[in-house]
Amino acid sequence: MHPHLPTISYQIDARLKGNIWPLSRVDVWRIDASSLVDGSVRSMKTLDRDELSTLSGLKFPDLKTKYISAHVSVRIILASYLGCDPGGIRFARGRRGKPFISYPTDTRLYFNMSRSGASVLVAVSNGMIGADAERCAGAPLEIAPDIFNSNELEKLNASGSAEIECAFTALWTVKESYLKLSGSGLGVDLTKVRTRNVRSSFWEVEGPPDICGSPATAYQFAMDKNCSAAISWYGQVAEICVYPMLSASALVDVA
Numbered sequence: 630m631h632p633h634l635p636t637i638s639y640q641i642d643a644r645l646k647g648n649i650w651p652l653s654r655v656d657v658w659r660i661d662a663s664s665l666v667d668g669s670v671r672s673m674k675t676l677d678r679d680e681l682s683t684l685s686g687l688k689f690p691d692l693k694t695k696y697i698s699a700h701v702s703v704r705i706i707l708a709s710y711l712g713c714d715p716g717g718i719r720f721a722r723g724r725r726g727k728p729f730i731s732y733p734t735d736t737r738l739y740f741n742m743s744r745s746g747a748s749v750l751v752a753v754s755n756g757m758i759g760a761d762a763e764r765c766a767g768a769p770l771e772i773a774p775d776i777f778n779s780n781e782l783e784k785l786n787a788s789g790s791a792e793i794e795c796a797f798t799a800l801w802t803v804k805e806s807y808l809k810l811s812g813s814g815l816g817v818d819l820t821k822v823r824t825r826n827v828r829s830s831f832w833e834v835e836g837p838p839d840i841c842g843s844p845a846t847a848y849q850f851a852m853d854k855n856c857s858a859a860i861s862w863y864g865q866v867a868e869i870c871v872y873p874m875l876s877a878s879a880l881v882d883v884a
């Protein structure tokens with residue numbers, strides 16, 4: 630068990646095994662890797678052959694550091710639910726690359742990860758889950774007509790100039806988290822993915838059923854003051870727990 634994860638995560642293993650989690654519960658972990666400097670992460674020993682091969686293809690040291698911190702964080706967080714060694718978890722990927730836990734088998738534990746700048750978002754659930762995080766500053770407003778339909782554009786244009794980048798990013802994360810839920814990824818006409826804000830931070834999302842499956846619900850929130858995020862799930866959710874931001878240097882093994 631990792632000393633820097635809140636105690637609650639240790640209890641979840643027992644709750645999962647006893648099948649007493651609510652029908653749909655999502656835990657949201659946010660990791661700040663900004664304190665890590667290039668090459669400072671030692672925990673590569675927990676990564677598998679595929680991860681090491683991807684890592685060796687990354688040219689820039691800061692990309693390597695971010696990749697290691699994200700993947701090691703995912704392993705540490707999942708291991709705390711599964712009660713196993715972070716390096717003992719095996720992953721497989723769906724047709725379009727969505728990773729899932731293949732060992733330990735029959736875990737009923739789902740996850741999805743997103744990276745943005747130095748922030749890492751990991752969503753863990755007992756149902757299928759999608760997660761996305763994006764920086765608000767410099768949002769590519771010029772591509773709004775390619776990704777938002779007329780209703781969404783109308784709402785976006787009603788935002789003041791000070792809020793428009795955040796409004797764009799919030800909506801974008803809702804759509805991308807839905808596409809990451811289905812595993813389809815971004816190779817879809819995004820204007821055909823429809824969003825509806827049902828109450829405060831909750832959205833209904835629906836896309837072409839042959840690509841996206843059923844409609845889903847999304848919860849949109851802030852990773853930090855510069856970064857927007859969303860998670861999506863099918864069916865009903867009974868509980869969402871967003872944990873305080875964790876420092877990657879406390880979580881992963883740092884030189």
Ligand SMILES: CC(C)(COP(=O)(O)OP(=O)(O)OC[C@H]1O[C@@H](n2cnc3c(N)ncnc32)[C@H](O)[C@@H]1OP(=O)(O)O)[C@@H](O)C(=O)NCCC(=O)NCCS
Pocket residue numbers: 724725726727728741742743744745760761762805808809810811812813814815816
């Ligand atoms: C998935 C996707 C939307 C992620 O985009 P992004 O904003 O650059 O990246 P994020 O930081 O939000 O998420 C990356 C993580 O999402 C997960 N992921 C990868 N593919 C995924 C998919 N199809 N669905 C859901 N999650 C996926 C992985 O954990 C990935 O991290 P990794 O690359 O370090 O393993 C984008 O890569 C995509 O559209 N992929 C599909 C590509 C495709 O069609 N491939 C076909 C051949 S594999």
